[in-house]
Amino acid sequence: QLQLVESGGGLVQPGGSLRLSCVVSSGFSLDYYAIGWFRQAPGKEREGVSLISSSDLGTYYADSVKGRFTISRDNAKNTVYLQMNSLKPEDTGVYYCAVPHTGWGAFWPLRVEDFESWGQGTQVTVSS
Numbered sequence: 001q002l003q004l005v006e007s008g009g010g011l012v013q014p015g016g017s018l019r020l021s022c023v024v025s026s027g028f029s030l031d032y033y034a035i036g037w038f039r040q041a042p043g044k045e046r047e048g049v050s051l052i053s054s055s056d057l058g059t060y061y062a063d064s065v066k067g068r069f070t071i072s073r074d075n076a077k078n079t080v081y082l083q084m085n086s087l088k089p090e091d092t093g094v095y096y097c098a099v100p101h102t103g104w105g106a107f108w109p110l111r112v113e114d115f116e117s118w119g120q121g122t123q124v125t126v127s128s
Contacts, residue, residue: 049082052071052072082097
């Protein structure tokens with residue numbers, strides 16, 4: 001069964017940076033999968049942050065993170081990254097990665113119900 005593991009979260013001051021990683025379990029090739037990043041702030045619904053598709057390497061971002069976050073993939077390492085710069089307190093939350101049911105991609109805006117194989121999440125806290 002496909003499994004995803006997130007890491008890289010932590011406490012950072014406003015304006016700082018973090019790089020999140022999403023590793024796909026061995027036995028599965030990342031080449032065939034799109035990966036979505038979501039986040040969930042306390043008391044709020046989980047929201048889509050970014051997506052990288054499988055075939056054409058298209059990338060998509062929520063308006064709230066455009067210009068600050070960059071999604072990328074290293075298929076050789078079976079890893080997708082989310083580079084987060086110029087972090088703001090409103091970026092605080094638990095960040096999750098997941099695979100769309102289609103495998104190859106998903107429509108924007110991302111919907112939680114269209115994804116599966118959720119990781120356990122990694123906490124990002126932006127605070128001074």
